[in-house]
Amino acid sequence: xxxxxxxxxxxxSCSIARALExxxxxxxxxxxxxxxxxxxxxxxxxxxxxxxxxxxxDRLRKLVExxxxxxxxxxxxPDRYEYRLTSMGRQLSPILVALMQWGDRWLSGPRGAPTLxxxxxCGTEVDLGxxxxxxxxxxxxxxxxxxxxxxxLGKEPR
Amino acid sequence: xxxxxxxxxxxxSCSIARALExxxxxxxxxxxxxxxxxxxxxxxxxxxxxxxxxxxxDRLRKLVExxxxxxxxxxxxPDRYEYRLTSMGRQLSPILVALMQWGDRWLSGPRGAPTLxxxxxCGTEVDLGxxxxxxxxxxxxxxxxxxxxxxxLGKEPR
Numbered sequence: 001x002x003x004x005x006x007x008x009x010x011x012x013s014c015s016i017a018r019a020l021e022x023x024x025x026x027x028x029x030x031x032x033x034x035x036x037x038x039x040x041x042x043x044x045x046x047x048x049x050x051x052x053x054x055x056x057x058d059r060l061r062k063l064v065e066x067x068x069x070x071x072x073x074x075x076x077x078p079d080r081y082e083y084r085l086t087s088m089g090r091q092l093s094p095i096l097v098a099l100m101q102w103g104d105r106w107l108s109g110p111r112g113a114p115t116l117x118x119x120x121x122c123g124t125e126v127d128l129g130x131x132x133x134x135x136x137x138x139x140x141x142x143x144x145x146x147x148x149x150x151x152x153l154g155k156e157p158r
Numbered sequence: 159x160x161x162x163x164x165x166x167x168x169x170x171s172c173s174i175a176r177a178l179e180x181x182x183x184x185x186x187x188x189x190x191x192x193x194x195x196x197x198x199x200x201x202x203x204x205x206x207x208x209x210x211x212x213x214x215x216d217r218l219r220k221l222v223e224x225x226x227x228x229x230x231x232x233x234x235x236p237d238r239y240e241y242r243l244t245s246m247g248r249q250l251s252p253i254l255v256a257l258m259q260w261g262d263r264w265l266s267g268p269r270g271a272p273t274l275x276x277x278x279x280c281g282t283e284v285d286l287g288x289x290x291x292x293x294x295x296x297x298x299x300x301x302x303x304x305x306x307x308x309x310x311l312g313k314e315p316r
Contacts, residue, residue: 001199006235007184007185008184008185008188008207009207009208012169013275014164014191014266014272014273015257015258015260015261015266015272015273016187016188016191016254016257016258016261016273017188017240017260017261018265019258019260019261019265020184020187020188020257022265023181023257023260024181024184024187025182025184026165026166026178026183027165027166029174029178030166030174030175030178031218033172033174033304036259037304049166050167051166054171067264080304088264089206090299090300091260091263091264092260092303093299094252094256094286094287094288094299095253095256095257095258095260096174096207096258097256097288097299097302098175098176098252098253098256098286099173099178099181099253100174100177101173101252102173102175102177102181102250102252103172103173103174103175103176103177103250104173104251104307105249106225106246106249106266107173107177107180108173108309111197111306111308111309112307112308112309113173113307113309114171114172114173114193114200114304114306114307114309114310114311115172115173115304115306115307116304116305116306116307116308117288117302117303117304118302118303118304119230119273119288119292119293119297119301119302120297120301120302121290122290122292122293122299124290124291124292124293126288126290126302127173127291128256128286128287128288129252129286129289130252130255130277130284130286131279131289131296132279132280132282133282133285133296133303134277134280134282134283135277135279135280135282138291139277139279140276141248141251141252142248143277143279144251144255144275144276144278144279144284145273145275145276145278146273146274146276147197147273147274147276148272148274149270149271149272149273149274150269150270150272151266151269151271151272152270152272152273153272
């Protein structure tokens, strides 16, 4: 394009940067939100999101390539496809729940959250948080330390 | 600009869409990651991220306006500023941890995760997950139901 790259580069030493290569786009997250709600077909997604068709097409193709969605033809002549979350895709749910809970807490109007998530069995509101199985207690982000993992590169690339 | 809008619109009925208005940008998430690591100064962030200065400036300004970062001058002539996470900003940590754990699990090479997060007190690896305090058990995303919350609009806007 001749233009300077304004997207962040992939970063082999950071799982957050790697994850953002796949889900670091607003439309992509909204498509995934709809997939979790059970929307599967191109036209359903297009209508719900009011997304330009070419953009939807592009994002779905990338999600299929990444392994997050699977594509299946459900009609011929004309060919129509539906998209379902793979196991890799379903495991994105904590990211969406974390975004939702932060939005609920900080960006809701005075009436409160637009949607509640509850634990099926007992109806208790879901609170995605840090819970230590060893200590059997909830803890806060300030109680977390990071250390190099086995996949850390020998030399920091930057 | 005369060009069609290609970003998703804000959506008053969805906390995920609202949250994405503030943190739905890859550079923004990487800036926040660095803020959690303790980087505070413009030049530190710029060097670590190799981000164009104008882009960094723009993203920091938006994060300050949104209330996620606070800005404080630490030097005069020339004026230099540092940026710290506010309480609203610190509560973004589950989003970053969720992105990291998904990246660790699905995008790490054979050597494993580049970085580990552990519970300070006992050294157990952090596993951000769904835990029900009422049932005293961990549960999976398939055990979650959503229902309208108090802030749901009377009419769906779309």
